[in-house]
Amino acid sequence: MDNNYSLDLSSLSKELKLLLEILKMEDYDSICLVKKESYIDIDWDEFLQLAWHHRVYPLIYSKLKKADDNRIPPYVIKTLYKEFKKNTLQMLHLSGEMEKVSELFTENQIRLLYLKGPAIASDIYGDISLRTSKDLDILISITDLKRAEELLLSIGYEKEVDPNVDPNFLNEWKWRSHHVVYFHPQKNIQLEIHWRLQPLPHKEPKYNELWERKRKSNLTSYPVYFLGKEDLLLYLISHGARHGWFRLRWLLDIDQMLRKGFKWEDINPLISKYQNRKLVGQALILVSExxxxxxxxxxxxxxxxKDSKKIAQSAIDFIKETESLATIISRKYYNHYSLSLKSNPQRFFLFLILFYPSSADSMTLPLPKTLHFLYFPLRPFLVVWRKKRKP
Incomplete structure (x- = not known):
């Protein structure tokens, strides 16, 4: 680590700092070594809220339950245990569905790779109960998207529809989206189908390339596949960076993967090829600090x-937040941060996408399908018109 640089962590609350102190301890006995002053005037309700917000309560509980530390109130351990137990049941529930969906898709000649969920928790932590997951994320080839939707609908899933987006309008979804959400009301399971790892204009491997490097999970009896070691690390880094690392869970994933040993020589060619150097640098600074x-x-x-250092410091503003992602994204400083993650060619691509018509344009000025090509030259005028009408 560059000794001439360190993050400014002075804005972090004492509760968040204590959470980090516990998380960084490698074994249970080390928790007793956390400095006594770290426990002074701790708001334990706030501590629990942060553990839940950052989705690290399973790991916090697993460490505290074995640590003989009377500085932590008993109700804190009891609350953590309650959430830990609920998460374990949720992960078992998702594991069963993961296996069923894999079997269904495979029998219908659809290749699928899991991006999140129990398979990734088992691979990174060796125990599905130590990581949270609210849904299943699956990556498939875009050519299989229609068939995959038919299969999910046939087993009770319902597609989440945005009333403000017309799925048939000028293939807008291909440019502005990279996944679609489905929900099973009886099983209470959300499933996301991705046809890209990240939204445009991120550069990423082709699906066949990812499939060739896939790994098989040892969690289920029916074959379940997920990303190769290097691909998973780079995906988790890009995903965490894009969301401002506002959950510590994502940084813990990177921490755990690096602790298991990663050969720099194996991953460096992929970092260069897919232009992830700045984002990888940001993640490394954050987990190190x-x-x-x-x-x-x-x-x-x-x-x-240099750019990695700047965006690492910017991420601290999101890490200390306890707001939802939707609230964070709505703020102006997130737009500045999001733009800072991108290279100049990526920024230029985003600029071009601004001129691609959206469903909002068709709602502002309805035209017959045969005249939809006119939305391209009309796009700037329609955007200005909407802004003027907006109260």
């Missing part, structure tokens, strides 16, 4: 990138 993750010399070089 917040979780004290050890890394070898190869990884340390990435932390010296």
């Amino acid at each position: 917040l979780l004290k993750t050890h890394m070898n010399e190869g990884w340390e070089k990435l932390t010296e990138v």
Whole structure:
């Protein structure tokens, strides 16, 4: 790590700092070594709220339950245990559905790779109960999208529909989306089908390339596949960066993967090919500073990138938040942060997408389908018109 640089963590609350102190301890006995002053004037309700918000309560509970530390009130451990038990049941529930969906898709010649959920929890932590997951995220080839939807609808899933988006309007969904959401009301399970790892204009491997590097989970009897080791790390980094790392769980994933040993030589070609250097540098700085993750010399070089340092410091503003992602994204400073993650070619691509017509244009000025091509030259005028009408 570059010794000439460190993050400014002065804005973090004492409850969040204590949470980080516990998370960075590698074994249960080490928790007793947390400095006594870290426990002074702690608002334990706030501590529990942060553990839940950052989705790290399973790991916090697993560490505290074995630590003989009377500085932590008994009700805190009891509350953590209650949430830990609920999460374990949820992960078992998702595991069963993961296996069923894999079997259904495979029997219908659809290749699928899991991006999140129990398979990833088992791979990273060795125990599905130590990581949370509210849904299942699946990556398929875009050519299989229609058939996949038919299969999900046939087994009781319902498609989440945005009333403000016309799915048949100029293939807008291909440009502005990268996944679609389904929900099973009886099973209370949300499932996301992705046809890209990240939204445009992120550069990423082709599906066949990801499939060739896939791994098989040892969690289920029926074959369940997920991303290769290097692909998973880069995906989790890009996903966490895009969301401002506002949940510590995503940084813990990176921490755990690096602690298991990652050869710099194996992943460096992919970092260069898919232009992830700045985002990887940001993640490495954050896990090093917040979780004290050890890394070898190869990884340390990435932390010296100037842009990585800037966006790492910017992420602290999101990490200390307890708002929802939707609330954070609505704020102006998130737009500035999001733009700072991108390279100049990516920013130019985003600029071009601004001129691609949207469903809002068709609602502002309805035209017959044969005249939809006119929305391209009319787009700037329609955007200005909507802004003027907006109260």
